[in-house]
Amino acid sequence: MDDRLKSIIALGRDQLDTAVPNPAVYGRILKELEGRKRKKRMVRMFTAVSLTGIAAVLLIGFFVSVFEKHQENHPEAAGANNIIRKPVIKQTIIDSSGTVDHVIAEADKLNYQNENAVRFLTHLKQEYAFQISASPSKRLTSIYALESQHKVDKAVEDALFEVLNNDPNANVRMAALDVLSAKMHDAAIRKRLVYTMVNQDEPMVQLMMIQLLSNARESDFIEKLGQIINDSHTDVEVREEARFLFAQYPKNLN
């Protein structure tokens, strides 16, 4: 009975199927169906894109970090080898009693060629009312005023290195080292500190520099320690410290 009914319906479906659904209801159903299709497509597309994106971001991130590390280890150490020791400026600072202008004039008279030093004096005078000949304590205060700045520009960086290498007062040099040590996230500053460490003629400051840089993982640090050990003019205590660190320095840190 059922099979017969099925075959009759199958044969005459078009004739029997005369009812038309409510257009509003039908339209709603169609919209829902289209929405589902769209959602399904979107989900699939999102999955593929997101996965590719994640992978790409991870890869880019990794390669950027590798590149940065490489840059840290091989920075453009411009000026790192340019540390010119000029005892002349030291003498000028001690003997002068005027202002920065006087020091610059004295430096010119003595054919002092280090442009960085003159630039530094001029710059600090303009920017920080720095009076190098006034007193060690004033220099100290001016230098510590730089400590609050997260970034220092190249001229100020040069100035700090000049102070670190040439100021006649060890406390002032230590102040410059303090300010520079707070900027050691900058690979170029670290590199430059390693180079100036060798030429530092104030034993107390040199000791602190060695201490400071022993944890910085600079590629040339061990080589420079070797230079300090072999330099007979270097203070005995400093050489002893360098010798100790040289012996202890783990090979995989360099």
Add this chain to the structure above:
Amino acid sequence: MKKLMSFVFMLLFVSISLFAQESVEQKKIKEAQKQLEEAKVDHYKKLNEALKMVGARADVGNVKRKAFRGDNVQAVTYTIPFATGILELNFAPDSIEGYDGKEIILKSWVEKEDQELVDGLVLVNSNGVADNTGMGLRVEKKEKDGFLSISELDTYGVPGVKMMVPQSVKLILKYNSTYQNEKITLINLKSEIDVAVRFNPVVIKKISGPTTINSMYGKIDAFFEAEPTKPVSLISSYGDVSVNMPSTSKVDLNIKTTWGKIYIPQSLVGKLQKDANSKENKEQLKGSLNGGGNLFVLSSAWGKIFLRLK
């Protein structure tokens, strides 16, 4: 689609494995740094013990020298008119005391027997520079007015010199010899002080001018009767740095040590904080007292730092 997915997962796998490799390397480096730190601590313990022994030996030497002096001595006084300017000392006097005067007065002693032997002669050093004070010191005025230097001729030091200096004179003291390592006391000075010594402990009392002092091995003791109104920087590498000042002092404190310890009054706990910029220094505290004002730096790489407020 399957190909794309497998490619993506392959990329992910490569990335993760590379990161994992990186973190293993970091771990190795940290371990190596830890070993280095431990070795350093051990080294500095030994170094401190050695330094104490050296200090003890030097003390014995000084006691012997004093005992040898006995009563057979003759007082020597030398006076230089110098009311204002820069005074540079290249020897280590026992004390430098400021006073309201216009002359620099040097007081010391010489062996009577030595005086008889050298009667009519003058002491010179290997550069041919002669003693012009009668106590083994050379006083020289530099080309510029207002700049006077006093240097020792004897490389073994001139012991027991006491100085009186006009309060307005700026003082520069530089001394590196190992032979004269007794304490140097500076009292009642109002002008600028710049002291750089190697072995001598330094004591300052009633000082009111700008002050920068450093001693590589010596201890630095500072007693401020009144609030410091000028910048102060006291630095020692191996010695302790101790400061006693009024609790009303308005200063910007900057205290740091690498291997030493910092002691501060209970009232300052929580007011001084580690400097956010400085990651390399092991212990560094900064803070303002009573609203701040003058820079006040206390630093000792291997020694202890004591700050007392009264």
